[in-house]
Amino acid sequence: MGAEYDFEKAVSILHQLTPGSHERLKVKCLSLRQAQETLLSAAGDAMHRCLEQCRGICCQNLDIDSIFSVMDFVYILTMIPQMEMEIRSRFNANQSIYRSACPFLIDQEGPCIFPNGIKAQECVITFCTNDDRIKPFIRKVNTEFFNLFCLVLLLRSKEVLRAAGRVFRS
Numbered sequence: 001m002g003a004e005y006d007f008e009k010a011v012s013i014l015h016q017l018t019p020g021s022h023e024r025l026k027v028k029c030l031s032l033r034q035a036q037e038t039l040l041s042a043a044g045d046a047m048h049r050c051l052e053q054c055r056g057i058c059c060q061n062l063d064i065d066s067i068f069s070v071m072d073f074v075y076i077l078t079m080i081p082q083m084e085m086e087i088r089s090r091f092n093a094n095q096s097i098y099r100s101a102c103p104f105l106i107d108q109e110g111p112c113i114f115p116n117g118i119k120a121q122e123c124v125i126t127f128c129t130n131d132d133r134i135k136p137f138i139r140k141v142n143t144e145f146f147n148l149f150c151l152v153l154l155l156r157s158k159e160v161l162r163a164a165g166r167v168f169r170s
Helices: 003-016 019-042 044-054 070-079 081-093 121-125 132-169
Strands: none
Touching: 003 070, 003 081, 003 132, 019 044, 019 070, 019 121, 019 132, 070 081, 070 121, 070 132, 121 132
């Protein structure tokens, strides 16, 4: 479908949630942030190699549509909602149909506009070295993203049922 479509879908989902649902989502996202920060801390050597030897080559030649998902944008926008316009402007400026630098790199070189601990799932779990030592931390991040997905499904279902109840009461 495309990362821009996924972004707009995430914005729509977040705008439809009640304040109580937003609070539940924020709690889940804080847990996900902790898992990402723990992974990054445990992956010190692998991250050093990414920065020093590879110099973020994976961010320079990517298919953004295969990296970012609806849940990535739900997570990012829940944690830093003020980035909505910045993200949208970067999509508008990046209309490449071929692999290109990630639109979320500052000056198309880096670093990423998203802070550590608030990154897309693929961006934080992918390493160009042997990741056997950090696999448990990667699994934890993946589990947290899955739990986020399940929570969003639950919250959206509740919103649909609430709206249906209003229709039938009328």
